[in-house]
Amino acid sequence: MAQITVEEIRRLNYERPLIEKGYANQTLQINLSDSAVVVKPVTEKMKEVFVGGKGFDLWLLWHAVKGTTKWNDPENALCIASGPLGGTSIYPGSGKSLVTSISATTGSVIDSNVGGYFGPYLKFSGFDALEIMGKTKVPSIVFIDGIERRVQILEVAGLPDEAHEITEILTDWFGQGKPRNISVVSTGPGARHTLIGCLNFSWYDLQRSRTRLKQAGRGGIGTVFADKGLRAIVARWDTVTISTNHPADEIALKKVARLHSREIMEQDPKQNHMSSVGTAHLVTIMNDYDLLPVHNYRYGQHDDAPSMGEDVYRRLFDKGFDGCWIGCTLACAHGVRDFVPTSGPYKGKRVFVDGPEYETIAGCGSNLGIFDPLFVVEMNFYCDAYGLDSISVGTSIAFCMECFEMGLISKKETGGIDLFFGNKESALELLHQMARGEGFGKVVGQGVRRMKTIFAEDYGADRALLGDIGMEAKGLEFSEYMSKESLAQQGGYGLALKGPQHDEAWLIFLDMVHNFIPTFEQKAEALHWFPLFRTWFGLCGLCKLPWNDVTPADNKQTKEPAKVMQHVDWYAQYFSAVTGAQVGPDDLIAMSERVYTFQRVFCVKMGFGRREHDAIPYRAMGPVTLEEYESRRERYDTQLREVYGIDIEGKDTAEKVRLLRRLREERYEQLKDAVYARRGWTRDGIPTVATVKRLGIDFPEVLEVLKAHGVE
Amino acid sequence: MVRVDGRELEWHEGMTVADLLRGLADLYPYAVVRIDGRVVTAPEFDKAPVPDNAEVSLLHLIAGG
Numbered sequence: 001m002a003q004i005t006v007e008e009i010r011r012l013n014y015e016r017p018l019i020e021k022g023y024a025n026q027t028l029q030i031n032l033s034d035s036a037v038v039v040k041p042v043t044e045k046m047k048e049v050f051v052g053g054k055g056f057d058l059w060l061l062w063h064a065v066k067g068t069t070k071w072n073d074p075e076n077a078l079c080i081a082s083g084p085l086g087g088t089s090i091y092p093g094s095g096k097s098l099v100t101s102i103s104a105t106t107g108s109v110i111d112s113n114v115g116g117y118f119g120p121y122l123k124f125s126g127f128d129a130l131e132i133m134g135k136t137k138v139p140s141i142v143f144i145d146g147i148e149r150r151v152q153i154l155e156v157a158g159l160p161d162e163a164h165e166i167t168e169i170l171t172d173w174f175g176q177g178k179p180r181n182i183s184v185v186s187t188g189p190g191a192r193h194t195l196i197g198c199l200n201f202s203w204y205d206l207q208r209s210r211t212r213l214k215q216a217g218r219g220g221i222g223t224v225f226a227d228k229g230l231r232a233i234v235a236r237w238d239t240v241t242i243s244t245n246h247p248a249d250e251i252a253l254k255k256v257a258r259l260h261s262r263e264i265m266e267q268d269p270k271q272n273h274m275s276s277v278g279t280a281h282l283v284t285i286m287n288d289y290d291l292l293p294v295h296n297y298r299y300g301q302h303d304d305a306p307s308m309g310e311d312v313y314r315r316l317f318d319k320g321f322d323g324c325w326i327g328c329t330l331a332c333a334h335g336v337r338d339f340v341p342t343s344g345p346y347k348g349k350r351v352f353v354d355g356p357e358y359e360t361i362a363g364c365g366s367n368l369g370i371f372d373p374l375f376v377v378e379m380n381f382y383c384d385a386y387g388l389d390s391i392s393v394g395t396s397i398a399f400c401m402e403c404f405e406m407g408l409i410s411k412k413e414t415g416g417i418d419l420f421f422g423n424k425e426s427a428l429e430l431l432h433q434m435a436r437g438e439g440f441g442k443v444v445g446q447g448v449r450r451m452k453t454i455f456a457e458d459y460g461a462d463r464a465l466l467g468d469i470g471m472e473a474k475g476l477e478f479s480e481y482m483s484k485e486s487l488a489q490q491g492g493y494g495l496a497l498k499g500p501q502h503d504e505a506w507l508i509f510l511d512m513v514h515n516f517i518p519t520f521e522q523k524a525e526a527l528h529w530f531p532l533f534r535t536w537f538g539l540c541g542l543c544k545l546p547w548n549d550v551t552p553a554d555n556k557q558t559k560e561p562a563k564v565m566q567h568v569d570w571y572a573q574y575f576s577a578v579t580g581a582q583v584g585p586d587d588l589i590a591m592s593e594r595v596y597t598f599q600r601v602f603c604v605k606m607g608f609g610r611r612e613h614d615a616i617p618y619r620a621m622g623p624v625t626l627e628e629y630e631s632r633r634e635r636y637d638t639q640l641r642e643v644y645g646i647d648i649e650g651k652d653t654a655e656k657v658r659l660l661r662r663l664r665e666e667r668y669e670q671l672k673d674a675v676y677a678r679r680g681w682t683r684d685g686i687p688t689v690a691t692v693k694r695l696g697i698d699f700p701e702v703l704e705v706l707k708a709h710g711v712e
Numbered sequence: 713m714v715r716v717d718g719r720e721l722e723w724h725e726g727m728t729v730a731d732l733l734r735g736l737a738d739l740y741p742y743a744v745v746r747i748d749g750r751v752v753t754a755p756e757f758d759k760a761p762v763p764d765n766a767e768v769s770l771l772h773l774i775a776g777g
Contacts, residue, residue: 270746289743508776509743548714564773
């Protein structure tokens with residue numbers, strides 16, 4: 001293990017408050033530019049309006065940045081928070097950290113949620129949220145020691161570059177023989193050399209005696225972290241019990257936690273097998289329904305996809321408990337032990353790989369035309385070690401491969417790399433180049449939006465075609481689901497505040513498979529309720545998976561099975577038991593609506609958040625190429641005839657592609673109208689004054705932003 | 713005999729998932745079932761066999777990531 005040296009730059013000794021009903025009631029602000037460390041109070045108003053978690057992050061970030069702030073300006077803040085329910089040790093999925101910043105790829109507000117112990121340890125150390133501002137030229141660590149009640153900014157030397165090694169070393173260094181007490185936030189060299197860097201959050205796996213990692217992936221949050229000169233943030237805390245979060249009603253909490261935990265233990269082995277295979281169970285299901293992205297989202301299915309299905313990963317995953325927080329019975333954070341990479345700096349060495357999950361399997365596997373489960377494990381390992389978002393890596397390389405196959409770029413631009421779909425060695429070489437900031441990998445690491453500009457302006461590629469097949473919106477790469485046949489999911493991606501990530505709304509089965517929401521109004525209602533309920537988890541420090549990746553045995557007999565209202569009701573009880581505020585399911589939605597709408601106004605403040613920014617590439621809506629149309633000709637012909645009433649007799653494929661495109665693009669615009677109306681926004685997608693007043697977020701600075709954009 | 717979410721049902725030679733679902737008198741549009749732990753999706757229901765003594769779980773909801 002590498003030898004490191006640390007030297008104190010600044011220390012703050014503080015009084016640690018007792019946690020009261022899930023809140024520490026203060027936040028921590030650190031400015032790396034002048035080494036200032038400030039403890040700020042949390043007001044009752046802040047709790048009432050923003051609840052916690054992402055809500056607190058957004059409020060802190062709003063005050064930190066101006067509308068003109070760029071991601072790499074010193075005033076950009078990186079905010080990390082738990083939430084009032086975060087750190088509960090008996091309720092499944094209660095250890096999430098929420099991270100927000102101004103994104104390196106979108107230029108607007110980004111948020112990401114992540115497992116590991118950091119958020120709870122931060123809160124129990126006395127801080128509901130952490131706000132890191134400024135920049136330092138000195139490689140630095142922030143150490144938050146809740147046991148010794150001190151915050152330190154430390155200069156560090158001798159740390160290795162890769163995230164898993166940084167984590168191991170700092171866990172050992174700060175753990176004082178108790179590694180379980182440490183959680184580390186770090187990134188790797190890829191974050192320094194690209195715009196798609198991720199953060200790794202750790203916990204210590206007692207059973208395996210090793211550190212484990214989960215990722216806050218989206219929007220280049222790791223790149224912001226690296227740009228600030230940070231090497232790591234470390235939190236130290238002691239034993240966690242049900243009392244540590246000081247719930248208002250411990251008996252009620254135990255009762256509802258027992259119900260949910262028991263149900264997961266009974267139903268998960270019959271349903272999705274999350275505790276044994278995690279989200280890998282989705283691969284073959286998505287493939288069978290033509291929803292698994294293949295060849296840069298051209299197609300949704302491939303005969304070789306089962307070779308990366310749950311049966312394969314069940315064998316590869318190391319057996320044992322894989323909860324990324326204490327007491328989680330879903331325990332889906334699986335990993336591969338003793339994996340030996342075939343390339344790069346760890347070639348031939350045994351490593352532990354945390355993952356892969358569905359998104360990495362689809363993004364770095366099928367979407368690249370590669371169906372080798374061990375290749376995906378290697379991509380997963382290096383993405384984490386280098387601090388790179390495996391979704392953006394996969395979607396960006398897939399885009400390059402399609403451009404290469406179409407002749408839009410050639411070996412001249414790729415530096416001699418053959419980028420045909422299915423080329424494993426080339427994909428790995430690009431990943432290593434991204435980490436080193438060299439060659440064509442440096443270009444790929446800029447993400448799809450910037451690549452489109454580079455390919456058009458520097459390489460002379462067809463800009464319109466690049467726009468159709470480059471799978472990004474708002475500057476963020478799409479996550480790994482096909483949305484062509486689900487208008488609601490097109491909205492789920494395109495209307496998501498931060499960009500096309502499915503954590504706001506995943507409506508494909510509800511819409512496409514079951515056809516439960518056939519009208520625009522029903523889709524708009526779904527695009528209101530689901531993003532709001534999913535937002536609520538991020539306010540509280542929770543994982544959404546226990547909500548609907550396992551369901552009660554009698555759920556299908558309920559009025560709206562997709563909402564899993566039994567669980568929603570349990571979550572209301574959970575919130576009441578911890579905070580003491582007596583709430584029902586509708587109150588949870590109301591909490592989210594305030595924060596969600598505020599985030600949209602925040603996007604407007606940053607120069608985004610309008611109708612034009614909710615555009616998606618046509619590849620997300622329908623077939624771009626003749627080959628795509630022909631591959632599902634019966635489906636598209638039938639739609640043109642039966643849904644749109646068009647006589648297609650005598651029309652060639654090119655004409656049918658144009659007709660279908662016009663109709664689908666019109667439908668997407670109609671969907672925007674319906675969703676904006678349901679959300680109380682203008683036709684330009686901006687929340688109205690009446691809406692912000694109804695929600696109680698009509699602060700003068702909010703009204704100012706609206707006024708500046710013509711909304712009074 | 714097969715067990716469907718704990719309920720015992722008669723089995724017959726050549727039984728497919730589609731046959732089994734028809735026999736349930738349950739109109740819910742299942743998209744995925746597990747037969748002895750193995751995933752079978754609706755596009756395969758007509759041809760996927762259900763062996764005697766199978767344990768069947770009906771998954772009514774697929775929720776995504």
